[in-house]
Amino acid sequence: MGFALILGLALLSGGRFTVLAKPAQKMAFGKTADGQDVELYTLTNKNGMHVAITNFGASVVRIQVADRQGQVEDVVLGYDALDGYVRDQAYFGAVIGRYGNRIAAGKFMLDGSTYTLARNNGENSLHGGIKGFNKAVWKAREMAAQDGPSVELTYLSKDGEEGYPGNLSVKVVYTLTERNELKIDYSATTDKKTVLNLTNHSYFNLNPGGRDILQHVLVIYADKYTPVDSGLIPTGELPSVAGTPFDFRKPTAIGARIEQDDEQLKLGHGYDHNFVLHKKGKAVELAARVVEPATGRVLEVLTSEPGVQFYTGNFLDGSARGKGGKEYQRRSAFCLETQHFPDSPNHLKFPTTELKPGEKYHSTTIYKFSTE
Ligand code: BGC
Numbered sequence: 001m002g003f004a005l006i007l008g009l010a011l012l013s014g015g016r017f018t019v020l021a022k023p024a025q026k027m028a029f030g031k032t033a034d035g036q037d038v039e040l041y042t043l044t045n046k047n048g049m050h051v052a053i054t055n056f057g058a059s060v061v062r063i064q065v066a067d068r069q070g071q072v073e074d075v076v077l078g079y080d081a082l083d084g085y086v087r088d089q090a091y092f093g094a095v096i097g098r099y100g101n102r103i104a105a106g107k108f109m110l111d112g113s114t115y116t117l118a119r120n121n122g123e124n125s126l127h128g129g130i131k132g133f134n135k136a137v138w139k140a141r142e143m144a145a146q147d148g149p150s151v152e153l154t155y156l157s158k159d160g161e162e163g164y165p166g167n168l169s170v171k172v173v174y175t176l177t178e179r180n181e182l183k184i185d186y187s188a189t190t191d192k193k194t195v196l197n198l199t200n201h202s203y204f205n206l207n208p209g210g211r212d213i214l215q216h217v218l219v220i221y222a223d224k225y226t227p228v229d230s231g232l233i234p235t236g237e238l239p240s241v242a243g244t245p246f247d248f249r250k251p252t253a254i255g256a257r258i259e260q261d262d263e264q265l266k267l268g269h270g271y272d273h274n275f276v277l278h279k280k281g282k283a284v285e286l287a288a289r290v291v292e293p294a295t296g297r298v299l300e301v302l303t304s305e306p307g308v309q310f311y312t313g314n315f316l317d318g319s320a321r322g323k324g325g326k327e328y329q330r331r332s333a334f335c336l337e338t339q340h341f342p343d344s345p346n347h348l349k350f351p352t353t354e355l356k357p358g359e360k361y362h363s364t365t366i367y368k369f370s371t372e
Pocket of ligand 1: 089090091101127232272273309311315337
């Protein structure tokens with residue numbers, strides 16, 4: 001397998017036998033209760049950055065990247081072993097599907113039919129339902145991508161799964177480039193009209209030795225956001241962020257306004273809101289930029305999606321034992337989940353999340369690391 005991959009890479013480079021990327025390293029990660037083997041793939045680039053991916057939930061397990069002194073640390077939350085991912089309730093690192101974030105009352109209409117989804121968040125359906133894509137064992141294979149080591153994961157979500165219509169074939173390709181980018185390409189097709197909103201739920205802390213993420217300095221390239229009701233369902237309005245704690249158009253510490261007396265912050269228990277990116281169309285553009293002042297680590301998020309969910313880990317409570325037995329406390333990490341807006345199937349004015357037979361869903365997100 002390793003040799004075939006190296007040969008493939010050499011051929012891709014036009015027959016000049018230069019190896020463009022080290023193939024992913026594959027190792028056993030455990031077995032599920034129903035006997036399925038789960039693997040861990042480690043991608044390494046020439047800068048010494050490592051990304052580990054498991055085919056359980058197509059989850060990102062580790063992102064190890066240097067700070068400004070060259071010290072390599074793991075900047076995402078997660079678990080040491082499969083067992084943690086099987087029991088996880090926080091969606092650490094996972095691919096979320098079929099629908100990232102909430103669908104109100106677990107119901108939506110498509111062509112005159114009402115679909116009722118699995119409800120797992122009060123009366124709402126969150127992140128795909130009771131058994132979302134984050135709990136599926138995906139098929140995985142290493143790929144000969146030209147821009148770096150890569151893993152392709154595929155999953156067939158059957159017609160009716162968690163209440164969603166259509167057999168949906170999903171593919172997620174993770175590539176670690178030589179520019180320290182973790183690139184995620186999502187694609188899907190269906191045999192029946194359905195709705196779809198895929199994202200990755202990595203929780204970042206660019207200074208993992210620090211206490212929380214309140215000192216991280218954030219820019220979100222968004223003029224508007226989608227306020228929510230008490231069930232965290234968008235009200236449908238798209239107000240300007242100007243003059244609110246949701247204005248991250250200029251670099252601002254995450255903690256600067258998080259405790260302000262603001263109705264939306266209260267409803268979210270902090271930030272847990274979708275921002276309407278001011279990019280136009282499907283080009284892959286900058287959505288957010290985060291700088292951690294102590295380590296100098298910088299994370300840039302680029303996406304083809306129209307929105308990003310900024311979530312400050314408000315519901316983390318130390319109950320899940322993570323890597324090295326660490327208790328992940330409230331606000332010890334943040335998520336920037338690129339996406340279509342929550343509850344879009346019930347908001348016809350939001351960009352559509354419908355996918356029809358014969359169409360191809362395609363979406364790209366890049367998490368790019370550097371230092372300053
Ligand atoms: C949601 C939060 C939720 C978290 C973990 C985020 O995408 O917006 O409300 O608690 O995921 O499930």
